Amino acid sequence: MYIIGTAGHVDHGKSTLVEALTGINPDRLKEEEERKLTIDLGFAWLKTSNGQEVSIIDVPGHARFIKNMLAGVGAIDIALLIVAADESVMNQTKEHIDILNLLQIKKVIPVITKIDLVDQEWLDLVTKDIESLLKTTNLSCSPILNVSAKTGEGVLILKDAIEKSLKDIEPNKDLGRPRLHIDRSFVMPGFGTVVTGALIDGKLKVGQNIELVISGIQSRIRGIQAHRKPTEMAMPGSRVAVNITNISHKNIRRGEVLTFPGWLKCSEAVDVKLDISSNISKAVKHNSQVTLHIGSNETTAKIRLLAKDSIEPGDYGWAQLKLDDPLPLITGDFFVIRSDQRTLGGGTILVPFAKRHKRNDIIILNQLKVIATQSTNEIILQSLDTLKPLQLKQIAENTNIEMSELETSIKELVLTKGIVIFGDWANKDQMLIISKMSWDNISTSIEDFIQEYHGKFDLKVGIGREELRNKLGYSKPIFTKFIDFMSLNAIIREVGIYIKLSSHEPRPKQIEHHEMLEYIKNIEANPFSPPTNLDVNVDLLNLLVNQGRIVKVNENIIFSSKSYNIMLNTVIKYTETHGTITVAQVRDIFKTSRKYALALLEYLDENKITRRVGDQRILRKLK
Numbered sequence: 001m002y003i004i005g006t007a008g009h010v011d012h013g014k015s016t017l018v019e020a021l022t023g024i025n026p027d028r029l030k031e032e033e034e035r036k037l038t039i040d041l042g043f044a045w046l047k048t049s050n051g052q053e054v055s056i057i058d059v060p061g062h063a064r065f066i067k068n069m070l071a072g073v074g075a076i077d078i079a080l081l082i083v084a085a086d087e088s089v090m091n092q093t094k095e096h097i098d099i100l101n102l103l104q105i106k107k108v109i110p111v112i113t114k115i116d117l118v119d120q121e122w123l124d125l126v127t128k129d130i131e132s133l134l135k136t137t138n139l140s141c142s143p144i145l146n147v148s149a150k151t152g153e154g155v156l157i158l159k160d161a162i163e164k165s166l167k168d169i170e171p172n173k174d175l176g177r178p179r180l181h182i183d184r185s186f187v188m189p190g191f192g193t194v195v196t197g198a199l200i201d202g203k204l205k206v207g208q209n210i211e212l213v214i215s216g217i218q219s220r221i222r223g224i225q226a227h228r229k230p231t232e233m234a235m236p237g238s239r240v241a242v243n244i245t246n247i248s249h250k251n252i253r254r255g256e257v258l259t260f261p262g263w264l265k266c267s268e269a270v271d272v273k274l275d276i277s278s279n280i281s282k283a284v285k286h287n288s289q290v291t292l293h294i295g296s297n298e299t300t301a302k303i304r305l306l307a308k309d310s311i312e313p314g315d316y317g318w319a320q321l322k323l324d325d326p327l328p329l330i331t332g333d334f335f336v337i338r339s340d341q342r343t344l345g346g347g348t349i350l351v352p353f354a355k356r357h358k359r360n361d362i363i364i365l366n367q368l369k370v371i372a373t374q375s376t377n378e379i380i381l382q383s384l385d386t387l388k389p390l391q392l393k394q395i396a397e398n399t400n401i402e403m404s405e406l407e408t409s410i411k412e413l414v415l416t417k418g419i420v421i422f423g424d425w426a427n428k429d430q431m432l433i434i435s436k437m438s439w440d441n442i443s444t445s446i447e448d449f450i451q452e453y454h455g456k457f458d459l460k461v462g463i464g465r466e467e468l469r470n471k472l473g474y475s476k477p478i479f480t481k482f483i484d485f486m487s488l489n490a491i492i493r494e495v496g497i498y499i500k501l502s503s504h505e506p507r508p509k510q511i512e513h514h515e516m517l518e519y520i521k522n523i524e525a526n527p528f529s530p531p532t533n534l535d536v537n538v539d540l541l542n543l544l545v546n547q548g549r550i551v552k553v554n555e556n557i558i559f560s561s562k563s564y565n566i567m568l569n570t571v572i573k574y575t576e577t578h579g580t581i582t583v584a585q586v587r588d589i590f591k592t593s594r595k596y597a598l599a600l601l602e603y604l605d606e607n608k609i610t611r612r613v614g615d616q617r618i619l620r621k622l623k
Helices: 014-022 030-035 063-073 091-102 120-134 155-168 362-373 376-383 392-399 403-415 436-456 465-472 476-488 510-525 538-546 561-578 583-590 594-606
Strands: 003-008 042-047 053-058 078-084 107-113 179-188 192-200 209-212 217-226 229-231 238-244 257-259 267-276 289-294 297-305 316-327 334-339 342-351 419-422 432-435 492-495 498-501 550-552 558-560 610-613 616-619
Touching: 003 014, 003 091, 014 042, 014 053, 014 078, 014 107, 014 155, 053 238, 078 091, 078 120, 078 155, 091 120, 091 334, 091 342, 107 120, 107 155, 179 238, 267 362, 289 316, 316 362, 342 362, 362 376, 376 392, 376 403, 392 403, 403 419, 419 436, 419 476, 432 436, 436 465, 436 476, 436 492, 436 498, 465 476, 465 498, 476 492, 510 538, 510 558, 510 561, 538 550, 550 561, 558 561, 561 583, 561 594, 561 616, 583 594, 594 610, 594 616
Parallel strands: 003 053, 003 078, 078 107
Antiparallel strands: 042 053, 179 192, 179 257, 192 238, 209 217, 209 257, 217 229, 217 238, 267 316, 267 342, 289 297, 289 334, 297 316, 334 342, 419 432, 492 498, 550 558, 610 616
């Protein structure tokens, strides 16, 4: 889906040409009809030879209505630059070209209208004026076409040129996050509130829950129309009317952004690359107050230049815009700035939620240069310049990269070891991604922390899992993915509830080693009724448990592993033979007391070896 927009000086025949192309008069206001002057945005659509319908936005050309022009021109794919043959290039022609250039419109078709009013010699002079003007821009322009809407001359050639230009333009990307820049809100009898605008970055569907980002109001889509025909789904790059429920049209202003709830927030300050028009006479200075136009919105803003005291006409610089009214903005959005009824320049949003920077900060300036000029892979790495891993959808929101392109780049970066992923592509919505540099820092800090713990507590097998998580300050899901990844790569090992470095083994001193041997000797002296009052270092006791040399069946009763295995195998064989076993039978078999017999069987129950049925135990079926 594509949108065509007009541009050009007042009374150069833009609306008349649109009507000649489409059969639709784009002027919708009574005042426009009476004055024969376009005041606000007008709309029509063109059907191509293959049946495709292309939206057309007709913008006002008068200097007083530039802000209305800017509300419609930002989302167009092709601009028809209209110059009247009897007047040639005028002031608004130049300003509109400036705006098209600043907004990086993909394609421009220059059209000389009213050719029935002039002779060939004059027409040639007008053509040269336009060619000279276009040479000063970076616009991709088709050859200049001559048209008379009055006689119809050249109209079919213009239609053909539009169709050919459409074939050269890449389809609008579906980033999975629709944004409808609202330019009108009204009531449709029998339906309720309807908003219209240009849809970018994703699809909208009937029945979908939506949010008006600036006001924070949530609603639902009741219906969608494109070119006055109902549709179940609106595609990115189309101009649509959306019927929404339970909101008065009086509460919706031009500039509001409609999207699905939760992902898009309003920015108060943005870092930008700022291009200053070569058609102004003075430099733009630090701390200048301007009007910012973006999407269908506008607000006043202060320019904080980050590397210069001023930017000369035709030059560019790095800046931060402090907005008087927070707006929902995205990396890669184009904007225009104006002051005193003049277009000063425009540029690209680089960082939507910008912190206040010191001026002439080399690190910040280099980061902005990278964002403005880098490849897709570099953009992703820049967005991952954080110690917090991100999900795919978060990276897409931060970078403005289409999901399929993002996934391809993520896979390339894994192969080149630029990033680390936690999880797998089978469950990609839950997968976490972090830059290799950030992960190396995190991994090293975790290793250092565990190593420090080993140094302080050399008899302990490791640090408790929850103790480590709380010390590091990570959420459970992120901590789990970090530990799983480090375990998989043999950096650490989990031993029960403890985490240790893979290379770490507790090394008791000679006297401690002797104490451990003495303890085992003492409990094996009465193997099935070991003493419970032996005085032993808790760390040494835990070390014996983790080494598998003793079995702690409860807080008071501990068997040596040798004794426990004898008891275990005896219980299993007896139960296999007799079907069941009781506490009394265990007591009699091992000539011990009920206290020890009961503790053993409860431990076997907990470890899913036996199961209690009344006063008896049976063996669990092994899977």
